[in-house]
Amino acid sequence: MIFQNPTRGVVVGGVQTLPPALPSDVLAGLLDHSNSTAGRLALALVAVHALPGHDVRHLLTADLDLAKGRLVVRRGLRRHTIHLEEFTQGISMEWLSERHRRWPGSTNPYLLVSQQSAMHAEHPPVTTTMFKKTFRELNASLSQLRQDRILHEARKSADPLRLMRLFGISDTTAMRYISAAHPEKTSRLPR
Numbered sequence: 001m002i003f004q005n006p007t008r009g010v011v012v013g014g015v016q017t018l019p020p021a022l023p024s025d026v027l028a029g030l031l032d033h034s035n036s037t038a039g040r041l042a043l044a045l046v047a048v049h050a051l052p053g054h055d056v057r058h059l060l061t062a063d064l065d066l067a068k069g070r071l072v073v074r075r076g077l078r079r080h081t082i083h084l085e086e087f088t089q090g091i092s093m094e095w096l097s098e099r100h101r102r103w104p105g106s107t108n109p110y111l112l113v114s115q116q117s118a119m120h121a122e123h124p125p126v127t128t129t130m131f132k133k134t135f136r137e138l139n140a141s142l143s144q145l146r147q148d149r150i151l152h153e154a155r156k157s158a159d160p161l162r163l164m165r166l167f168g169i170s171d172t173t174a175m176r177y178i179s180a181a182h183p184e185k186t187s188r189l190p191r
Contacts (some may be wrong), residue, residue, distance in 0.1 A: 039134035061109040080168030154181035
């Protein structure tokens, strides 16, 4: 009899690590650093709900349902529903009133607009320049805040399904965060 090794085609990748968590002094008072309501809303969506910058820029006003406290994030054909907590819901209401007061005739469908995009005929989303200005003063990038939020949740729950539902991330990404948050629970396969 000739036996074959059933694991000969299995490839085990290297251990991926995430950046270290942001210091608590950077996160404390984060929203106080932004002078604009739109900037505070963007910060809340990134720091609390871990939305990537592209998703924040492309949110539609029609996808925000303040009565039900929900925000739908469109990702191609997929939809991810965020249940807004009281804080983000309050900032969203504040931003919508400011937006209506400043640009009552704006037909731009995007939730976040700027002086340039609000009345633009082609209805573009806000540029990344708006976010760079908001995050420049924080000593933390948008991606660092997002990763820190997901890592914090991974440390608390260690449940990849919870991370997938909460942040709309893939199973691979969820497991990467769980492995980084709980290295003691991750077993290494012999090579």
